[in-house]
Amino acid sequence: MTGSIRFDSSSTIPIYRQLHRQLRGMIVSGMMPAGQRLPATRELAQDLGVNRATVSSAYALLEEEGLIHGHVGRGSFVSAPPHSTDYKRLPVMGEVAEGGARAGSPLALPPSGRAAVVAQSASEISFATSRPLAGLFPIEEFRDCCHEVLGDEVAHTVLQLGSPLGYAPLRQYLMEDAAENGIGRANDDILVTNGCQQAIDLLARAMLRAGDTVVVEEPIYPGLKAALLQAGARLVGVPVGEFGVDAADFARALERDSPRFALLTPNFQNPTGATIPLEARHALLATARAHGVLLVENDLYGELRYRGEALPTLKALDDSGETVLLGSFSKVAFPGLRVGWMIAPQPLVRRLAEIKQATDLHTDQLSQAVLLRFAESGRLARHLARARQAGLAQLEAALDGCLRELPDGSSFTQPDGGLNLWVRLPAPLDADVLLSRAQMRGVSYLAARYFAVGRPDAQAFRLSFGGLTPDEIRRGLRVLGQVFHEELERTSLTGAAAMVTALV
């Protein structure tokens, strides 16, 4: 069966993807029927004369597509074809929300079943994932960092057990970096976390009891919502406009709901891309202080400013020193490495470190050490400069495409950085309903309901441009424009027809 597999070594398509395509062909064509057992990766790797990781990666792709499934203890098998009703799943599939959180229910896992592959192969341009462009990853430089760290005299320390607070040299670096940026206060300390997601989870575990209120942005990134809901929080959403959360709205929410804390993303908020202006930052801080409410500032995207002047963080503006600042390498460097941090008053950091220790001992030290090397050697700054340049081109392609392609009556945010913008279609267009039609033509996005705290805005959706090239962004928006325009024509015709009928 697999004897017919051939690789084209002159192709730019990686071998594992060539293998994946050929196996997919065999399955979809029925050459490999449902229930058939695939050879073990070791076996097939030997037969084909390739690396075992190559075969594993091809199998992994097939499994993600729902074409095969693994049984521990038995091996991998070709899956049964899906029922046609599985097509209902289309809007959800292939769409990894920020940080890998699959869409659907904020906690939903990727669906399996063959429906997935249909949509995935169709969905060539995905505006659904808030992530950086993988093509920009400086793999060579990253490899050099690994080499330097593991050639260094501290290699044994890195590979041995670590501290729940984080790898000390990384903490030292972050501390000095914060000082240079005027961020830290005398009583502050740093906790390294597995990305911002874990920082929120630890805060929720430390501070919330079931039923406690947290004030958040509406719409909100689903991962934040999931972590807070998991801790039993009651979420109160404050609307995010073009300029982020409005200070008066915020004050009313604190007044009315006495939250345990408030979570804000002042720079290029996910999903809207909105940024809070300086004056509003001062006002939000004053409001929080007046109500004695702790501010948690998620600054995941702050470094990704492509134009305009950087604004100081809430943490930098807060003389009381009480604001908690969350940062991460995941959006500015490599999302697959789970290294973020929190700068907060020392007693809180100590308390969270205790919880973290019982949770997973400490954050992976290899990634901490390699990212430190990446940062302190100046490579991160160089990478950021390139990423910002590329980001500006992406952003401009997205804004220009929206302006050209979206139907009259649409509105969209106009951020100066980040990975996302927020689109609102004119009535009667429903972004959720239209997604399946867009996907049939190979383009996807995430509808507002994934980000809603209260009632979702059916006309809105998130357009994540960070993972696409300017050309892909333009092509994708052209398709979306067509889909939306066609629907407007269809509904106006139907509307007219309905009206005619009514008149009769």
Place this chain on the structure above:
Amino acid sequence: MTGSIRFDSSSTIPIYRQLHRQLRGMIVSGMMPAGQRLPATRELAQDLGVNRATVSSAYALLEEEGLIHGHVGRGSFVSAPPHSTDYKRLPVMGEVAEGGARAGSPLALPPSGRAAVVAQSASEISFATSRPLAGLFPIEEFRDCCHEVLGDEVAHTVLQLGSPLGYAPLRQYLMEDAAENGIGRANDDILVTNGCQQAIDLLARAMLRAGDTVVVEEPIYPGLKAALLQAGARLVGVPVGEFGVDAADFARALERDSPRFALLTPNFQNPTGATIPLEARHALLATARAHGVLLVENDLYGELRYRGEALPTLKALDDSGETVLLGSFSKVAFPGLRVGWMIAPQPLVRRLAEIKQATDLHTDQLSQAVLLRFAESGRLARHLARARQAGLAQLEAALDGCLRELPDGSSFTQPDGGLNLWVRLPAPLDADVLLSRAQMRGVSYLAARYFAVGRPDAQAFRLSFGGLTPDEIRRGLRVLGQVFHEELERTSLTGAAAMVTALV
């Protein structure tokens, strides 16, 4: 001040340790007084012509010792000397329980204050940490693995966002490996976790409500205890003897306490080193099934068998397929990399993956990919062979040393693998009290109270030999033997004197 720093490039002592020693000297001697600000790492690195990581590492060591402290936003400062009462902390310091959990309260963080450094420099031989010998780490081979992974066509996938279930090629590998070892069942699936610690935390979060009972081993590894208590569990301990948990005791506990699940470590249990024989494994399984209680099997140490025949895991013996098996690379390879896994029925794995996603999205992918490469390239097997050979020599040195040096009336477990054994001293010796005396002579261990579920056995302690060379083990045990013998003499003299007094 730092102008007097000189490095000996011909020395085998790494530069960061040379720097650390010289700075320590300046602080301890008062040359750098309390409150003095240390130069920023970048500055000092430039002055000394060394790597910035070298300076950070030296500062990190000073901070761990409590000699300096960092203020975010201001820099690092020399700490005030401790009060003499800090010496009470001696038994706790420098002692990292398994997986980096500091001793004291199971959740206690490392104490700061200058007491630490006194004990640390004194405690040259630490039996306090259950960890592998860092000198055995095959750094070169590990570096090659990083290089291969990052040179591979899948590098972009590794650095991009991943799945909460784990890196698919690693899951595939673990699945095939489990199949070869007769472990998986048709309905099983695999979840990659941040070490075993996170597996327990996720299980606790998914399955426990406050007040629910969990049956565990007595004594137990503090990290397990901490994770379960954090979820509000009520712990019931079943005593661990030379042959692990007794089946009849276990049956009584299940009968009486109707636990949500039972957590067992059949191979080389931490802290005792005890292994459950084959027949008892069958009996424990039958008991669990009869009571409808889920078994969670912690097999962290199973691969570290230095002599005798390997025994099948409970998971392999369980035809019902319901047992949950926890494995990890951390004890057999590199503890600083947080990669473990769980093999369990698919519905449970899916549920835990949802919780994991809201907790920290997914486990670090660089470490997953590098460890996969380490395993599938055959390097892990070669490393394990070397580690087992070294482990046998360590184990024999520990058993032989106990036999020679411990006072009459002592008893100790005689494991065939793992990193720990359990010692019980004759009355009236108190292991906790004697620790401070042992530490004054440069040797430390962890007293039974850190591992107690119920009332601790004051005469017992854990002797972790895995991180020491055979020579260190022998020297350390000689010192312990002296301390214990001296105390016995002292108490018998005091006893005699007391008796004389009483007779008068």
